[in-house]
Amino acid sequence: MTNEANPFESLQEQIDDAAAHLDVGDDVLDRLKHPERVLELNLSVEQDDGSLERFRAFRSEFNGDRGPYKGGIRYHPGVTRDEVKALSGWMVYKCAVVDIPYGGGKGGIVVDPSDYSAAEIERLTRSFAEELRPFIGEDTDIPAPDVNTGQREMNWIKDTYETLENTTEPGVVTGKSLESGGSEGRVEATGRSVMLTAREAFEYLDKDMDGASVAVQGYGNAGHIAAYLIEDLGANIVAVSDSSGAIYAEDGFDAREVKTYKNETGSVSGYSGADEEFSNEDLLTLDVDLLVPAALENAIDGDLARDVQADVIVEAANGPLTPDADDVLTDADVHVFPDILANAGGVTVSYFEWVQNRQRFYWTEEKVNEELERHVVSAFEDLVECYETVDVANLRTAAYVVAIQRVADAFTDSGNWP
């Protein structure tokens, strides 16, 4: 990460941008800019050929003022300590934006899972779970899926934890399969909140979703589900991409069909319904009504932002825009609906999963989706109210003003500080 923005510094800059509008002292604010603790591990894991391989892993517990640390675990070769710290901080403010009783945490392993067998990934995951065991638990720190992890890894973490603790505690981790205590609607939840945010954003901006052109960068859990749910609102998904590159069709794709093709072939490239193939950078600068970055941090920096032609950006990924990009896009009147609102559906339904686990009483998908919509729409309204009544530059800063105030109030109300 040499020329790229450091995500942890980006997070701190986002907090600084909100500072002037907050009733929070500099000392408390300084606390809210740093993780409470970061665990760094070297996991030694047996490979299929009998050799031992070492993997670096992290878990950052950023802030627990509003509840247990909560956030996903990422498997990616680009994972760094600072990235995990940033992601854990974004979790704190995301949970506060949607007003669920959690703090924020995040974990990651430096690994490209496509280079390893399922058995090797299982041993790696169980090894991580063993090391995390003293720190995680339903009331302390609750992992979940992120990039390149899903139900399978969450089931393994739950099983390892429960075996070592000699208990049943399904709420120790969320994003599990239904059979292991997962919730209806969790797989779709992140994409669903992106869709709900896009729907509310278009209504707020008095724009028509019917026939709107949409480009989606990243076609994994968050991206492809956001794409087909936005398509269901009547929009045209004209471009999508993954790490192999981007595909474009002027009349739009069938978003579900593209995913089926990706499942079969491993990438979106080569899809027969495409008019053209190009780079991810080209996708990000297309002249579309709505752009949804759904891959990784720093997708759009200050330079690329100057070429962005989209009217509206709804962030499915965490941290896809650098602070420089934010400045450029704010000046250019591009409406950016921030990650800590738009992708909060994942953690919101994780919260519902945890509630169901603790009550041993399970909800229908309809109830999950109704409650999710209520949380996202209410958070959207809180942000817009702040944006319209406080002199903030953009909706991201509005989101941080709302969220930081909630976290700081929890800290001071607990009697820890006057």
Ligand SMILES: NC(=O)C1=CN([C@@H]2O[C@H](COP(=O)(O)OP(=O)(O)OC[C@H]3O[C@@H](n4cnc5c(N)ncnc54)[C@H](O)[C@@H]3O)[C@@H](O)[C@H]2O)C=CC1
């Ligand atoms: N899974 C979840 O519940 C949540 C995920 N997120 C965020 O959404 C983003 C995506 O996560 P998931 O969809 O879960 O991961 P995933 O692993 O399911 O999918 C990631 C997708 O991004 C693509 N990709 C990677 N690098 C790319 C690049 N440079 N250009 C274009 N595409 C690229 C991959 O090929 C893949 O299609 C991340 O920022 C994650 O933190 C946020 C909230 C919850």
Ligand SMILES: O=C(O)CCC(=O)C(=O)O
């Ligand atoms: O479901 C969760 O607890 C966290 C999901 C996550 O990692 C995120 O929102 O970035």
